[in-house]
Amino acid sequence: xxxxxGADAVVFYxxxxxxxxxxxxxxxxxxxxxxxxxxxxxxxxIAGVTSKNLPAATPITRVARRVIALLPPDRRASNPVxxxxxxxxxxxxxxxxxLSARYSGVVWLTDGVARQGGGRxxxxxxxxxxxxxxxxxxxxxxxxxxxxxxxxxxxxHYVRFGVxxxxxxxxxxxMRPLVVSVGGDRDRDPETxxxxxxxxxxxxxxxxxxxxxxxxxxxxxxxNVVPYLTHTELRDLYARASVVVIATRPNLHVSGMTVGLExxxxxxxxxxxxxxxxxxxxxxxxxxRMVQVGDxxxxxxxxxxxxxxxxxxxxxxxxxxxHVAGGFTTAHLAARVAEVITRR
Numbered sequence: 001x002x003x004x005x006g007a008d009a010v011v012f013y014x015x016x017x018x019x020x021x022x023x024x025x026x027x028x029x030x031x032x033x034x035x036x037x038x039x040x041x042x043x044x045x046i047a048g049v050t051s052k053n054l055p056a057a058t059p060i061t062r063v064a065r066r067v068i069a070l071l072p073p074d075r076r077a078s079n080p081v082x083x084x085x086x087x088x089x090x091x092x093x094x095x096x097x098x099l100s101a102r103y104s105g106v107v108w109l110t111d112g113v114a115r116q117g118g119g120r121x122x123x124x125x126x127x128x129x130x131x132x133x134x135x136x137x138x139x140x141x142x143x144x145x146x147x148x149x150x151x152x153x154x155x156x157h158y159v160r161f162g163v164x165x166x167x168x169x170x171x172x173x174x175m176r177p178l179v180v181s182v183g184g185d186r187d188r189d190p191e192t193x194x195x196x197x198x199x200x201x202x203x204x205x206x207x208x209x210x211x212x213x214x215x216x217x218x219x220x221x222x223x224n225v226v227p228y229l230t231h232t233e234l235r236d237l238y239a240r241a242s243v244v245v246i247a248t249r250p251n252l253h254v255s256g257m258t259v260g261l262e263x264x265x266x267x268x269x270x271x272x273x274x275x276x277x278x279x280x281x282x283x284x285x286x287x288x289r290m291v292q293v294g295d296x297x298x299x300x301x302x303x304x305x306x307x308x309x310x311x312x313x314x315x316x317x318x319x320x321x322x323h324v325a326g327g328f329t330t331a332h333l334a335a336r337v338a339e340v341i342t343r344r
Contacts (some may be wrong), residue, residue, distance in 0.1 A: 008048040009082075014089055024262045032168065036085070041331050041334035054096070068097065135340050138253055162330045164265075165260040182212040193246075193292075208224075225303070238262060241263065242267065265325075270314070271303050271306075288323075
């Protein structure tokens with residue numbers, strides 16, 4: 001769908017994101033999607049989509065943005081639409097000129113407001129109110145974000161996330177038992193996870209356990225903690241896993257959904273903490289088992305059930321891959337983002 005002349009939409013990324021290197025890595029098979037978050041797939045829905053870095057922050061650009069923020073957003077119809085992934089980039093997009101409209105995702109803001117109050121985020125609120133539309137990745141975020149932004153703010157849409165199933169492709173179920181956990185964002189729960197892994201290891205000392213995390217907690221005996229994995233290392237680890245386990249603290253932005261979907265795309269069953277919005281991603285399938293926040297025993301128990309029955313584990317893995325293919329790929333994500341952009 002064409003929005004105008006020339007480049008109809010520009011996807012803006014932070015200044016520090018090296019888009020050329022990312023594209024080269026993707027071409028070499030070392031990174032998912034040609035652009036981060038698969039937004040290159042907007043090309044299937046909007047003509048003339050390009051990507052670009054936002055300008056680096058300098059004293060001059062900061063002053064210029066403060067001046068621009070005092071003016072109404074320019075919305076000349078002949079200019080392209082601007083798109084960003086999250087609220088941090090969205091705050092910069094709000095004062096980016098020569099655009100016909102501005103759209104951004106919002107990821108962490110709702111949890112920040114819930115925990116710290118809205119006053120701390122007043123400047124971000126002003127920036128997001130300059131947008132033409134916003135999207136969130138959890139239905140549980142829609143009402144809190146709309147309430148925080150207030151009357152007259154842009155509409156907030158729920159857009160389900162997706163992963164690159166061409167990169168995180170299905171792999172045969174492994175013979176050797178391996179439990180994997182990946183991720184270290186601010187809402188992961190390494191304490192509960194490592195307690196669960198200690199219990200699991202006591203019951204099944206033969207099982208290999210690999211946890212990717214930057215936690216400073218000493219791991220239980222037999223649990224291998226690594227601080228970082230490349231995309232290819234991560235893909236290979238999923239392919240060797242029997243089950244992937246994720247523990248999170250209470251949050252609204254569905255912490256863990258990326259890893260959960262990547263693992264399921266590879267054909268691996270998932271055990272994950274249930275938080276608001278999680279059922280939208282992992283409900284209604286035998287591929288995922290959800291437990292309550294902080295319940296280390298339940299995490300261990302569900303993982304052990306899958307380990308004790310490799311046939312059931314393999315069947316759950318097949319269901320996992322089909323679940324992602326049915327609605328949780330970056331192709332699906334791009335279609336949903338395009339719908340938000342073209343709804344004007």
